[in-house]
Amino acid sequence: MNLPLDNIICGDCFDLIKTIPDKSINLIMTSPPYYQQRDYGGGMGNEDQLEHYLEKLLTLFEDCIRILREDGNIVFNLGDKYENSSLLLVPYRFAIQVTETYPVKLVNAITWVKSNPTPRQYKRRLVSSTEPFFHFVKSNDYYYNMDAFLQPDTISKKPKPSSKIGQGYYKLIEESDLAPEQKQHARQELLTVIQEVKLGKIESFRMKIRGIHSEPFGGQAGGRQIQLETNGFTIIRIHGNPLKKDALTMAVESIKGMKHPAVYPAKLIVEFLHLLTKENDIVLDPFIGSGSTAVACKMLNRRYIGFELNPDYCQQAQDRLADLQPVQPQLF
Numbered sequence: 001m002n003l004p005l006d007n008i009i010c011g012d013c014f015d016l017i018k019t020i021p022d023k024s025i026n027l028i029m030t031s032p033p034y035y036q037q038r039d040y041g042g043g044m045g046n047e048d049q050l051e052h053y054l055e056k057l058l059t060l061f062e063d064c065i066r067i068l069r070e071d072g073n074i075v076f077n078l079g080d081k082y083e084n085s086s087l088l089l090v091p092y093r094f095a096i097q098v099t100e101t102y103p104v105k106l107v108n109a110i111t112w113v114k115s116n117p118t119p120r121q122y123k124r125r126l127v128s129s130t131e132p133f134f135h136f137v138k139s140n141d142y143y144y145n146m147d148a149f150l151q152p153d154t155i156s157k158k159p160k161p162s163s164k165i166g167q168g169y170y171k172l173i174e175e176s177d178l179a180p181e182q183k184q185h186a187r188q189e190l191l192t193v194i195q196e197v198k199l200g201k202i203e204s205f206r207m208k209i210r211g212i213h214s215e216p217f218g219g220q221a222g223g224r225q226i227q228l229e230t231n232g233f234t235i236i237r238i239h240g241n242p243l244k245k246d247a248l249t250m251a252v253e254s255i256k257g258m259k260h261p262a263v264y265p266a267k268l269i270v271e272f273l274h275l276l277t278k279e280n281d282i283v284l285d286p287f288i289g290s291g292s293t294a295v296a297c298k299m300l301n302r303r304y305i306g307f308e309l310n311p312d313y314c315q316q317a318q319d320r321l322a323d324l325q326p327v328q329p330q331l332f
């Protein structure tokens, strides 16, 4: 069977995935039903034992590896569950079993921090507000575009440096036991680096002053250690983009008229697409639900295939996509 691209196909992903040729997909991006959390009207998630749930997911994962290109990426988002007031650690059990069973590497466990988690009134535990997104690859040659990830204008505007930037260091220089000429040198260098930040030449900086800050270790420790000994201080310039961290803070999306109970934000998926795909790459979501992965693909001109068992959600996803700009469909 030839699967049409840019389509949501209503059916069981365990069968449909078998029709996809080997090494043909660039990214598999998905959020399977969580263990015993919701009834989507059949399908995965309501297995009577966690072992059965994990076994089933691992079976699907085997096909994911088969259809993935050598330079492809796989991202699985899973949620956890409490049983007898104790976390089962479902996502982590899954990730451990995957890496122990298949020849894949786990590049990152990226945490989605929900800025608006469902409010709960627990007395003796905190409100869960995070979910992991596991990023797996088949080889070290995986496609990866760090520069495109979290560009400041896609998530938040780059803040202007504060007028107080670096001011605290002047006080620390005075309080230090540096010699007067070392203090003078430190103040001059501090002024220079503050100007560099204000002019946008560098992103930020850190200063370490002998006797005040902990000594550097690892990486360039040797050079910095010598600077600390001879000058009494060292300045670490932070160039380019802000640190690209393994945590993304984003609100849970509420979409008007959407009945699906577990939608992940399309904006979050846009970031994964920037990082792990290029234009016209093929993205598969075997549990596409309300179509968020496809929405993100359509926004960035990636080709998508979505599978969804529940016909109502299939229809909702198709309606949601129809409201976006149309793209040219192609055959696989």
Ligand SMILES: C[S@@+](CC[C@H](N)C(=O)[O-])C[C@H]1O[C@@H](n2cnc3c(N)ncnc32)[C@H](O)[C@@H]1O
Pocket (backbone or CB within 6 Å): 011, 012, 013, 014, 030, 031, 032, 033, 034, 040, 041, 042, 043, 044, 260, 262, 263, 264, 265, 286, 287, 288, 289, 290, 291, 292, 293, 307, 308, 309, 310, 313
């Ligand atoms: C957690 S939801 C995915 C939500 C999606 N990420 C979104 O943003 O809307 C999982 C979906 O998998 C579907 N599903 C469950 N078993 C399935 C199967 N065997 N084949 C295809 N879809 C299935 C459920 O109906 C549900 O919509």
